[in-house]
Amino acid sequence: MKKISKKTGKGGLGQLTIPIIAIALLFLFNLIRDPSFFLIEVTQNNYGNNVLSGNLISIINGASELAILAMGMTLVTAACGGQDISVGAAAAIAGSVFVKVLKSAPSIGGGVVLGAFVSACIVAMLFGSFNGTLVAVFKIQPMIATLILYTCGRSIAYWINGGATPTVDSKIITSIGGFIPGIPIPTPVLIVIAMALLFKLLFHFTSLELFTQSVGINESAARLNGINPTFIKLLSFIILGVCVSVSGTIGVSRLGLINHETLLLDIEMDTILAVAIGGNNLGGGRFKISGSIIGAYVIQMLTITLYAMKVSSTDVKAYKAIVIILLVVIGSPVVKEKFGRFVNRIKSSKTEVKGGAQEQ
Amino acid sequence: MNNFSSKKREPLTDALLLMTITICIFFAMYVLAMLLLGGGFLHAQQVFDMLNDNASLIIVSCGLTIVMIGGGIDISVGAVTSLVVMSCVLYLNGGGSLLGSILLALGIGLAFGLVHGLLISYLEIQPFIVTLAGMFFARGMTTILSVNPQKVDHAGVAKLRETQIVIPWLGYVARNGNLVPARIELGVVVAILCVITVFILLRYLKLGRNFYAMGGNQQSALMLGINVKRTRFFSYLISGLLSGISGYVFMMHTGAGNATNAAGMEMNAIASSIIGGTLLTGGVGNIIGTFFGTLTLTTIKKIVVSSGLNDPWWQSITTGGMLCFFILLQSVVLGRRAKKKKA
Numbered sequence: 001m002k003k004i005s006k007k008t009g010k011g012g013l014g015q016l017t018i019p020i021i022a023i024a025l026l027f028l029f030n031l032i033r034d035p036s037f038f039l040i041e042v043t044q045n046n047y048g049n050n051v052l053s054g055n056l057i058s059i060i061n062g063a064s065e066l067a068i069l070a071m072g073m074t075l076v077t078a079a080c081g082g083q084d085i086s087v088g089a090a091a092a093i094a095g096s097v098f099v100k101v102l103k104s105a106p107s108i109g110g111g112v113v114l115g116a117f118v119s120a121c122i123v124a125m126l127f128g129s130f131n132g133t134l135v136a137v138f139k140i141q142p143m144i145a146t147l148i149l150y151t152c153g154r155s156i157a158y159w160i161n162g163g164a165t166p167t168v169d170s171k172i173i174t175s176i177g178g179f180i181p182g183i184p185i186p187t188p189v190l191i192v193i194a195m196a197l198l199f200k201l202l203f204h205f206t207s208l209e210l211f212t213q214s215v216g217i218n219e220s221a222a223r224l225n226g227i228n229p230t231f232i233k234l235l236s237f238i239i240l241g242v243c244v245s246v247s248g249t250i251g252v253s254r255l256g257l258i259n260h261e262t263l264l265l266d267i268e269m270d271t272i273l274a275v276a277i278g279g280n281n282l283g284g285g286r287f288k289i290s291g292s293i294i295g296a297y298v299i300q301m302l303t304i305t306l307y308a309m310k311v312s313s314t315d316v317k318a319y320k321a322i323v324i325i326l327l328v329v330i331g332s333p334v335v336k337e338k339f340g341r342f343v344n345r346i347k348s349s350k351t352e353v354k355g356g357a358q359e360q
Numbered sequence: 361m362n363n364f365s366s367k368k369r370e371p372l373t374d375a376l377l378l379m380t381i382t383i384c385i386f387f388a389m390y391v392l393a394m395l396l397l398g399g400g401f402l403h404a405q406q407v408f409d410m411l412n413d414n415a416s417l418i419i420v421s422c423g424l425t426i427v428m429i430g431g432g433i434d435i436s437v438g439a440v441t442s443l444v445v446m447s448c449v450l451y452l453n454g455g456g457s458l459l460g461s462i463l464l465a466l467g468i469g470l471a472f473g474l475v476h477g478l479l480i481s482y483l484e485i486q487p488f489i490v491t492l493a494g495m496f497f498a499r500g501m502t503t504i505l506s507v508n509p510q511k512v513d514h515a516g517v518a519k520l521r522e523t524q525i526v527i528p529w530l531g532y533v534a535r536n537g538n539l540v541p542a543r544i545e546l547g548v549v550v551a552i553l554c555v556i557t558v559f560i561l562l563r564y565l566k567l568g569r570n571f572y573a574m575g576g577n578q579q580s581a582l583m584l585g586i587n588v589k590r591t592r593f594f595s596y597l598i599s600g601l602l603s604g605i606s607g608y609v610f611m612m613h614t615g616a617g618n619a620t621n622a623a624g625m626e627m628n629a630i631a632s633s634i635i636g637g638t639l640l641t642g643g644v645g646n647i648i649g650t651f652f653g654t655l656t657l658t659t660i661k662k663i664v665v666s667s668g669l670n671d672p673w674w675q676s677i678t679t680g681g682m683l684c685f686f687i688l689l690q691s692v693v694l695g696r697r698a699k700k701k702k703a
Binding site: 156 | 479679
């Protein structure tokens with residue numbers, strides 16, 4: 001959160017206007033509705049650790065998977081001008097592989113968990129490169145290409161588990177999905193921060209950001225300038241694969257079991273939404289990862305606010321839809337332009353009045 | 361095959377070529393299933409069952425094909441179908457009339473189409489986001505109306521459901537010696553009417569040709585004097601209307617409203633359109649191809665079930681594999697054409 005305010009402080013809000021307005025409105029709404037919404041308490045969890053709890057914490061914690069996926073999705077969107085709709089299914093596969101490796105080990109230690117994560121990561125990257133190959137080499141629109149994995153991904157996850165929903169019982173897993181003893185902040189939040197830093201470093205030390213943008217804006221121009229668009233697109237899908245495996249691992253660790261049907265269900269739609277709310281053009285080109293991250297928190301905050309208002313979990317979608325429509329209408333180019341003209345007219349009429357006053 | 365003889369006269373367009381391939385594959389697959397698996401595939405009722413079960417999917421796919429030809433996407437169709445089913449069931453159980461329920465179904469569909477069209481074409485918001493919100497809204501409204509499954513209890517609807525076209529000579533003799541005639545539900549008639557109407561719209565009417573022009577190249581369509589905004593608006597309006605009709609057909613088929621009705625239908629409809637040769641980039645597509653795309657999608661599922669792969673995951677894994685095959689085929693065919701054109 002701190003990082004964001006720093007970034008926006010540098011030079012104008014720009015692309016981040018909408019997500020920041022949205023989050024501010026939600027804050028304001030909750031402040032008026034019920035100030036106790038923001039209460040953060042220190043409580044003791046089942047394992048006897050002192051941990052933070054409260055609505056704000058559950059927003060930041062609950063949005064972790066979404067935020068991580070949104071980071072990868074932003075890159076794919078920017079490079080390919082389309083979205084990957086198979087992230088939920090791919091996360092189910094990654095989670096299944098993670099659990100499969102854990103289950104095959106005699107005892108679960110740190111090394112085994114790391115090994116399981118690495119294998120989940122490799123599998124997710126393989127599926128990412130499958131999608132990436134279809135998009136980059138065969139020039140298929142991303143949504144169509146990833147429709148394949150969307151259709152069969154969860155079934156593949158089911159197949160990996162052999163038709164069961166195995167559970168894992170280990171202290172390490174619970175601390176990945178919950179709290180590390182001695183640290184009051186939920187571990188998924190720390191993972192999000194780590195991933196955000198990784199992206200920051202990646203963009204700092206490589207030209208990936210520039211290359212991705214140029215491929216997204218004009219592919220042939222990028223190729224003429226010596227950038228390999230095929231490679232950049234493929235790479236964006238592989239990076240998304242890493243994000244998918246991380247969020248799949250978090251999702252599995254939260255519950256301590258893998259359920260191929262419900263793990264990160266419908267997250268692909270929320271992820272794309274986060275990217276769009278973050279002000280990124282879904283048609284590719286310029287992007288800001290920080291926007292997508294705020295977008296993810298906006299979505300989660302909206303959900304938790306609705307829960308706090310005693311809206312049942314199945315009905316939340318309808319209210320969410322109304323807020324989304326309001327947000328995109330405010331952010332739409334036509335409305336922006338009209339509003340801009342309106343503001344200009346007010347300004348010009350003011351200056352006219354001033355000018356008139358000076359003459360007198 | 362068709363494309364050999366026609367090459368001399370005039371080359372097949374992309375859409376026609378892809379559609380021909382789909383239709384050929386469908387028939388080849390069906391004949392193979394008849395020869396290798398036999399059983400149900402030998403009866404005409406198998407085809408009619410496929411139509412009976414998928415009438416609403418066919419209708420929804422028609423609407424989606426129009427939107428996709430125009431270069432857009434509508435992922436709300438399944439959710440709108442589900443909402444229409446639920447609201448019609450509740451309306452009828454609350455003592456509503458048959459005509460009223462039909463009007464309600466069309467009204468809901470049109471309302472969704474209207475809002476989508478307005479937001480997408482006149483406010484220039486990305487179609488994916490708008491229809492995603494529409495999908496969320498429709499799904500949420502369905503559960504707000506009722507979380508529990510509702511069975512329709514209305515004499516008129518029962519009569520509609522019983523109205524079937526019975527073809528005795530296409531029937532088969534069951535094991536107990538009785539003749540089981542072939543049955544086609546009323547929904548299939550509606551679906552085929554929709555396919556024919558959309559076919560005429562796309563082939564012969566100005567609006568239909570405008571969809572192709574807009575999807576092919578928006579800029580040149582604008583320069584040709586086509587009102588692009590209005591055309592786009594109409595594509596979403598028609599898609600919404602067809603979702604409404606599909607909801608009513610769905611209700612006639614299942615006779616019950618359920619929050620999970622038509623789950624994943626939007627993706628099945630997109631898959632059907634793609635298999636039928638419609639491109640998501642717009643400008644290319646054919647409604648007959650979509651119709652056969654739906655049948656191909658259903659046939660592969662039936663084949664998997666009847667060939668004894670009973671594990672629950674095989675159905676969707678084979679569907680995914682087949683989708684992959686068709687998508688790659690499209691890419692290769694179109695890539696080749698593009699190269700030829702350049703040369």
